[in-house]
Structure formats: C-alpha cells, structure tokens
Amino acid sequence: MNTKVSLAVHKFSSCDGCQLALLNMGSALVELAERVEIKHFAEAGVLNEEAQVDIALVEGSVVTKADEQRIRQVRQNSQYLITMGACATSGGIQALKNLAAEPEGWIEQIYPQPEFIDSLDRSSAIKAxxxxxxxxxxxxxNSKQITAVITQLLSGVVPWDDREKLCIECKRQGHVCTLITQAxxxxxxxxxxxxxxxxxxxxxxxxxxxxxxALANNSGLGKRFDGLGLLPLQIKQRFSLIHPDPSAVEPVDKQRRRGKA
Ligand code: SF4
Ligand code: SF4
Structure with missing residues (x-):
C-alpha cells in the first residue's frame, strides 16, 4: 500500500516564479519527491489536475470565471491548501487593475483585440x-519556506506561520540599515x-x-516616512505595495452582496 503523502501544485494567474522556486530546490526537491507523491505539477511535467491530494500548493490569483470554478474544485480535492506567493495571497501585480477607475480602459490599451479578454473585474487572492x-x-x-512547511507537515506538526518583522532578521545578519543610514x-x-x-x-x-x-506599527512608520520628506501620496503608495487592495482579500461572496464583484 502506498502511504506517501500526496501533493499537487496548481497554477492560477501568475508568472510561474513560485513554481520555479520549487523547482530550484535542487537536491531538496529530489529528497521531497522520495517522501511525497507528486500527483500534479504542470511545470515539472506531472499532469493530473483532478487528483485528490493531501496537500495542494496554489500559485497565482483568480482573474477569470474559469479560475473561480477551478479553485473551488481544487479546494474540494485537497485536505490542506497552501497559497504561495504574492499573487495567491493578495492578488499580486494583477491586482493593480483593482485600483483602476475604469479597468476596461487598461485592457484596450494593452490588447489589440480586447474582445477576446474574458476576465473578472477584479484580481483576487485565493482566500477571497x-x-x-x-x-x-x-x-x-523561496525554497526554504517550502522545505520548512512540507517538512513540518510530514512530521505531523502544524506549520509555523512566521510573521516576525523583517528588521529582526536584518539585524541578525548585521546589514547596514537603509532607513537609518540612507534615509x-x-x-x-x-x-x-x-x-x-x-x-x-x-x-x-x-x-x-x-x-x-504581526503587530505592525504602520502609523509609526508612516510618521517616520513623513519625517523623511515623503508626501502623503508617496507614503500611501509605499504602503499599497504591501497591501495592493484590501478588498482583494475580502471574500467574494461578501463583495457580491455589496455589489463590488
Ligand atoms: S527585503 Fe522586502 S522587498 Fe526585498 S525580498 Fe524581502 S520582503 Fe521582499
Ligand atoms: S534596512 Fe533597517 S528598516 Fe530596513 S529591514 Fe533592515 S533594519 Fe529594518
């Protein structure tokens, strides 16, 4: 009997960079493949999208009706669902279109035949x-994140969601602070x-x-940026990079009730 944990890697709207980070695990990926059964991972040439799995890794955001139907199916087919990367967790670069007053205008500027583009009005995180x-x-x-999470799951441990601040790691490594020394x-x-x-x-x-x-002091950092001479719009833009659009992670059913999706 095969007792290996089964795993699938699903791609939604994205650049494939997170899947490439998986492939870049090198020897760690080979070791992983010995411990799990990879049922679906298109970038690695393994195809079985409908497979029932223990762990699903999901890259990319939901931007089409087909994406929406597919992610619901992936959820049904998976015991433990992990989103990986900015697109899957917050809508990613695609979520910039959520900020546009008239997203149709963007489509017409980019595509010579916009009538062939069939996308939702918003790019949303998977948890929406x-x-x-x-x-x-x-x-x-990066590869270390994936290796750590899979190892913890295989060991029966609930994965640790590291929300410590970047400054802590930066100080541990002894980097010169760009905020203090370069303003x-x-x-x-x-x-x-x-x-x-x-x-x-x-x-x-x-x-x-x-x-x-966790426990981010956003207003304190905003005041610090103000002290550096940034204009309010520049500060807002800086913070919008960390949260492209708060409504991108609001459950879609709730958005629909409010007439936003
Ligand atoms: S330092 Fe900041 S912007 Fe650069 S990779 Fe890390 S989290 Fe991203
Ligand atoms: S450069 Fe300074 S502010 Fe930026 S992460 Fe490192 S310690 Fe923190």
Whole structure:
C-alpha cells in the first residue's frame, strides 16, 4: 500500500516564479519527491489536475470565471491548501487593475483585440474564494519556506506561520540599515520575515513583498516616512505595495452582496 503523502501544485494567474522556486530546490526537491507523491505539477511535467491530494500548493490569483470554478474544485480535492506567493495571497501585480477607475480602459490599451479578454473585474487572492490553511508570502517565495512547511507537515506538526518583522532578521545578519543610514523609506519594520532581508543585504530598501508582519506599527512608520520628506501620496503608495487592495482579500461572496464583484 502506498502511504506517501500526496501533493499537487496548481497554477492560477501568475508568472510561474513560485513554481520555479520549487523547482530550484535542487537536491531538496529530489529528497521531497522520495517522501511525497507528486500527483500534479504542470511545470515539472506531472499532469493530473483532478487528483485528490493531501496537500495542494496554489500559485497565482483568480482573474477569470474559469479560475473561480477551478479553485473551488481544487479546494474540494485537497485536505490542506497552501497559497504561495504574492499573487495567491493578495492578488499580486494583477491586482493593480483593482485600483483602476475604469479597468476596461487598461485592457484596450494593452490588447489589440480586447474582445477576446474574458476576465473578472477584479484580481483576487485565493482566500477571497475558498478557505486557505496556510499562506506563504513572497514574490516569489523561496525554497526554504517550502522545505520548512512540507517538512513540518510530514512530521505531523502544524506549520509555523512566521510573521516576525523583517528588521529582526536584518539585524541578525548585521546589514547596514537603509532607513537609518540612507534615509530610504524601508518597509522592513512592518514587513514579515521570510526572505532573509534580501533587499537590505544589497543596500536597497524593502518594499514589503512578504506582506504585513504581526503587530505592525504602520502609523509609526508612516510618521517616520513623513519625517523623511515623503508626501502623503508617496507614503500611501509605499504602503499599497504591501497591501495592493484590501478588498482583494475580502471574500467574494461578501463583495457580491455589496455589489463590488
Ligand atoms: S534596512 Fe530596513 S529591514 Fe533592515 S533594519 Fe533597517 S528598516 Fe529594518
Ligand atoms: S527585503 Fe522586502 S522587498 Fe526585498 S525580498 Fe524581502 S520582503 Fe521582499
């Protein structure tokens, strides 16, 4: 009898970067494949989208009616559903269209034949449609996050949702603070850890792609940015990178009741 934990990787609207992070696990992926049965992972050439699995990893946001139907089916077919990456957790780059007053205008500017584009008015996080058991933030996520979560699940441990602030990791690694030394509007004080302080390591300010940390003092950081000379609109734009659109993660059924979707 096969007692391996089964796993599927599903793609929705996205750039495939998080799936590539999985493939980039290298030898860890080979070890993982020995411990789990990969039932569906199109990027790796394994196809069985309808398979019932113990763990589903979902990349991408919901932007079409077909996406909506498919994610509901994926939820039904999965015991434990993990979203991975900014698109799946907050709508991603695609959610920029949620901010447009007239999204149709964007479509016409981008596509020569907009009549062939059949998308929903909004790009939404997966949790706007179905229950999600764990979110892995990042744009893209990294191999360490996936390895840690799968290892914990295989060990029967509830995965730890690391929402510690990025500054903690940045200080641990001894990076020079861009906020203090360069007066850069770094989002590290309110961004969750997970990337290992990648941007500050290279002297760049964090822009918050790993999402909001626990107990984030947003107003305090906003005041700090004000002190750096940022205009209110610039501060708002800086924070909108960490939360592209709060309604992107509001359950769609609730949005519909309010006439927003
Ligand atoms: S560079 Fe950014 S993340 Fe690092 S300590 Fe300074 S504010 Fe925090
Ligand atoms: S430092 Fe910030 S912007 Fe850069 S990868 Fe990490 S969370 Fe994302």
């Amino acid at each position: 449609y179905v229950d999600v058991d764990l979110e892995l933030w990042g744009c893209p996520i 850069e509007p770094c989002m590290g004080p309110v961004t969750r850890n997970g990337c290992g302080a990648l941007c500050p390591e290279f002297g760049r300010a964090c822009y918050g792609c790993y999402g909001e940390a």
